[in-house]
Amino acid sequence: MVTDPDPLDRRAAVAELLSGRGDALVVTGLGSPTYDVHAVGDNHANYYLWGAMGGAALVGLGLALAQPDRRVIVVTGDGEQLMAAGALATIGVAAPINLDICVLDNGRYGETGMQTSHTADGVDLASMASACGFVDATVVTDPASLSDIANNLAVTKAAGPRMVVVKISADSPERSLPSRDAVFIKNRFRAHLGLAPN
């Protein structure tokens, strides 16, 4: 009987994913992905969401279109991305060449009591992304493949949007909380790009 490999530790996986981020801009989906990215180290090029569930990949799309010379990496969870299933079609058609969607997939709604999500019952976000026209959609289950993906993220331009689904274990590491002041985070991010607060 073939069994799935042990899922990856989420904090180690996110640290590895972002190790080669270079000057990439990072958008995080609400809940644990926001804490995971913050735990790697706060960065003015990070845009943390604390709400607006289903918005992370789409904020990434608007940002990627506005900043075509910068790579944009969205780090979000399976539940957050499932709520924005239609966004995969929108992003596939918009076809930005500088957008990566990284889904941390534990098959759980971690913030609300670890109830199982649709991916735990076989829904495959990577296949959905492929069907929507993403040029690459990979499921990562082992550290070596994660390392290969991380090295690829540094490439500024791909042929189109890409997705990587990282299978992580269903645990809840200690929260690492960025500021919840949405105006502060927005203006800090814009200042990083040389933009005025308004």
Place this chain on the structure above:
Amino acid sequence: MISNKWPEGVHQLMGEADVRQINYVPDAGLSSLIQLVEADDAIAATVCTSEEEGVAISCGAWLGGQRSVVLMQSSGVGNCINMLSLPILTRSPLVMLVTMRGEWAEFNPWQVPMSRATEPVLQAIGVETIRVERPDEVVPTVRQAMSMAYNADQQVAVLLSQRLLGEKTW
């Protein structure tokens, strides 16, 4: 000279205001404007599967330094409500151009409940609403909505009345 046809006039305003992204779910009342925008190389037009997507894309555009406008019909406003937390809480400019259904010679009862709810729910979450009843009021209203959004960081919905748009013909 701004055109006296409102779709052309609004498209010209977009150029003057350096609007670079338009996010939309189509509506018959917006079809002329969408055609103009799709043909404009200076604007990235993104068709969305659901209206709240446009709200999130618009916030991402502003994060990256670009102005945008979101287009939808009134029934789509209901899909946007939670996502509107994003521009409101981040105090990001938002211009929504909403074509009304369900209020003037409407033949389809399914358009009526959300039509009735459009202004109250937008106001409840904190979006400024401005109704336009006459074609010659569209351009000046959109111009001032852009000013409120882009200069004063407000979230504004311009509601184009069904009477202005005309009865839907089948």
